[in-house]
Amino acid sequence: MAQNQTDVIKELQNYKETLWMNPNYQTESAETEFKNKLSPEKIEEARQRLLRFAPYLIEQFPETKATNGLVESPLWPIPKMKKALEHLNSAAIAGDVFIKLDSQLAIAGSVKGRGGVYEVLTLAERIALENGLLSPDDDYQKLADSKIKEVFNQYTIQVGSTGNLGLSIGIISAKIGFKVIVHMSSDAKEWKKQLLREKDVHVIEYENDYSEAVEAGRKQSDADPKSYFIDDENSVDLFLGYATAASYLQKQLEDANIEVSEAKPLFVYLPCGVGGAPGGITYGLKQIFGDHVHCFFIEPTKAPCMLLGMATEKHDKVSIQDYGIDGRTAADGLAVGRPSSFIGKVMTPLLSGVFTVEDSTLFYYLQTLYQSENVFIEPSAAAGFIGLLQQDNSRFQTYIHKQNLQNKMNDATHIIWATGGRLVPNEERDRYLKMS
Secondary structure, three states, X not given: OOHHHHHHHHHHHOOOOOEEEOOOOOOOOOOOOOOOOOOHHHHHHHHHHHHHHHHXXXXXXXXXXXXXXXXXXXXXXXXXXXXHHHHHHOOOOOOEEEEEEHHHOOOOOEOHHHHHHXXXXXXXXXXXXXXXXXXXXXXHHHHHOHHHHHHHOOOEEEEEEOOHHHHHHHHHHHHHOOEEEEEEOXXXXXXXXXXXXXXXXXXXXXXXOHHHHHHHHHHHHHOOOOEEEXXXXXXXXXXXXXXXXXXXXXXXXXXXXXXXXXXXXXXXXXXXXXXXXXXXXXXXXXXXXXXXXXXXXXXXXXXXXXXXXXXXXXXXXXXXXXXXXOOOOOOHHHOOOOOOHHHHHHHOOOOOEEEEEOXXXXXXXXXXXXXXXXXXXXXXXXXXXXXXXXXXXXXXXXXXXXXXXXXXXXXXXXEEEEOEOOOOOHHHHHHHHHOO
């Protein structure tokens, strides 16, 4: 382990906000061992599948009508928030700042709606095709037929979750007609459990963290031949669902006349738990923009599992508990102790680095965004803003010079990926907005 990585790990053990730059980051279209499973053709297949389901989603979830049946979100400029952060930092932020509002996604109200909804739809399509209930040329609205739903009801979907993935899987699975069991870790918010129960989802609670919930869910599902376990740590389908976000972001950037090129780099800041959502989005973005996009994950100081996994190159063979880090964070969607090996290995040549952020900082960003732009997001969704305030960090500056970006930052575009918040109850919102 290089000395700077050792220093970073010591900072993590002291719960200090830090930045780890990936020494294995490669430019010029890095290859990965997962190239065949995750090819551009596979991502396009996923996008086409979502288009086939669009009429069904419009019928079952009318809020998707505004996005033509797609689980998509707006991209907004946030100049007032940028000005507030500049005032906080007593320094200018080079480039333009936008927020990608996956916090407002239909159905699930979080980024997990991308991968979660996609994987459940993929399973529903496969079961319907195998049972002769559907052909690829059909209008997929027919899947709402009560007789087809009776077939789906013979199957059970199970998932382990800290909250948002459980919401997305539970809501879409119950609507389609599947039986659903969500295994929730102790970090999950009570309102998320209650919302799932209101959707006729069976919620099983665990005293320990995310890893226990996942393991228990996987074991229970394996014992039932008609049960399907959605594995946030290793699922290719989840990953592909997240990766489709990139093509829609590309269209949004083009519509806004925002160029992404060698002269005008794109920086994207993504909150990270086990790694599936930010990993899939990063992979999709790298397929489209290549070396011109620079992606960073952000984790809580209390749960930096992906940083540890990648820095030590042990991936899922290491946990935060191995380093005495307790995992107790208000960012429930990011409260994960052990990272995905699959995601860590895919990200090894593609991810620029990982920031960590304190809980108190998350609440400051959340409140400042609401005050400046009248946009509400949940604590974990606010993580990305720390990337804007660490531009003068010596490690970040070393990266900028190594990538020959020092004279291009004034023309850079920064995107904060806001990952959740729409479904947060009003009383919980009020509490977040008052916390210090």
